[in-house]
Amino acid sequence: MADLFTIKPGVGVGDLRFGATRDEVRTIAGPPSETLPSEEDAGSELWIYEDSAIALGFVAEENMRLVSCETYSMKASFKGETLVGLDRESAEAALERAGADEGVFIAEDEEEGGGQIAVPRLALSLWFGEHAVESVGWGVFVDDEDTVLWPTT
Numbered sequence: 175m176a177d178l179f180t181i182k183p184g185v186g187v188g189d190l191r192f193g194a195t196r197d198e199v200r201t202i203a204g205p206p207s208e209t210l211p212s213e214e215d216a217g218s219e220l221w222i223y224e225d226s227a228i229a230l231g232f233v234a235e236e237n238m239r240l241v242s243c244e245t246y247s248m249k250a251s252f253k254g255e256t257l258v259g260l261d262r263e264s265a266e267a268a269l270e271r272a273g274a275d276e277g278v279f280i281a282e283d284e285e286e287g288g289g290q291i292a293v294p295r296l297a298l299s300l301w302f303g304e305h306a307v308e309s310v311g312w313g314v315f316v317d318d319e320d321t322v323l324w325p326t327t
Contacts (some may be wrong), residue, residue: 176203178226179245181252183296185325187243192314196221196232198293202210202242206230218321227240230231231313236322242313250310260307265291265300 175207177188186192186296189202196219205271206327212218227247233239248258254270257265262279265282269277269291277293287305292298 178203178223178228179247179250181243181245181250181257181298181310182322183252183293183298183312184242186240186247187230190230192240196238199240203230229311236252242311244309244311246309252298252310257310258307262289262291262302263303264303265307268293269293269300293323 176190179188180188180223182188184228186194190199194202202213206221207224208222210220210222210302211326212220212231212233219232219238221230221232223230226261228243228245230240231242245259248256249318250256250258250315252274255268255272257268260268266277266279269275274293274296276295277291280290280292281285287302289302289303295325296312297309297315300313301309313319314325317323
């Protein structure tokens with residue numbers, strides 16, 4: 175079974191690297207539980223792996239290569255820190271321990287406990303609902319001209 179739990183901003187997830195084709199992802203991770211068309215980018219796809227609680231994004235503009243991930247799994251970790259399920263204070267402390275303490279909290283609905291911690295330099299976001307991290311999303315890095323910087327290591 176492929177590692178779909180190790181969050182690697184700008185690089186990928188576990189055994190998968192950003193820039194992989196759909197065939198390469200299928201070879202490593204197996205077939206997805208579900209394939210959905212992107213609501214934002216025509217021709218793009220989101221692959222859902224229910225057993226691993228992760229969604230992988232492929233963008234038509236980048237020749238259907240892997241460009242983003244979003245996990246809902248409590249097994250997922252970033253530099254040894256588990257994030258899903260943490261309250262805001264614990265999530266901020268975990269990010270700081272992982273060296274990603276430049277995040278900004280964006281409140282969406284304080285009463286409902288919603289919001290986001292965004293760490294722009296890592297293209298990493300933690301999404302909150304009911305005062306706890308519900309999902310973590312990350313993607314490829316891009317330069318000032320919005321050109322994708324594919325991982326090299």
